[in-house]
Amino acid sequence: MKISDIRLGVSGIIIEAKIVEVGEPRTVNTKYGPRNVADAILEDGTGQIKLSLWEDQIDSVSVGDKVAVRGAYVTQFRDTLQLNIPKTGKLEVVK
Numbered sequence: 001m002k003i004s005d006i007r008l009g010v011s012g013i014i015i016e017a018k019i020v021e022v023g024e025p026r027t028v029n030t031k032y033g034p035r036n037v038a039d040a041i042l043e044d045g046t047g048q049i050k051l052s053l054w055e056d057q058i059d060s061v062s063v064g065d066k067v068a069v070r071g072a073y074v075t076q077f078r079d080t081l082q083l084n085i086p087k088t089g090k091l092e093v094v095k
Helices: 056-060
Strands: 011-022 026-030 033-044 047-054 066-077 080-084 090-094
Touching: 011 047, 033 056, 047 056, 056 090
Parallel strands: 047 080
Antiparallel strands: 011 033, 011 066, 026 033, 033 047, 066 080, 066 090
16 A cells, blocks of 8 residues: 555555654553654655554664555544554564
């Protein structure tokens, strides 16, 4: 799937894109207790989208990495679409 095709409410997304930005990690309170999260920006030839990175995912990627995201779903926060990777999803750096 291309970033330009992503719409609110879509799930099971499989996408390959480049990490162009990784924000500073911050701690948020979740129903599972405090967890670290950072926002990353994914880019392909069709656009950009925010990706939420949780815990170990934060240090697993760097700016410039091409990543494959599998099983993601789309939410909206402050009028901006973002990708989220559930526990059943996968994020990996590809060559």
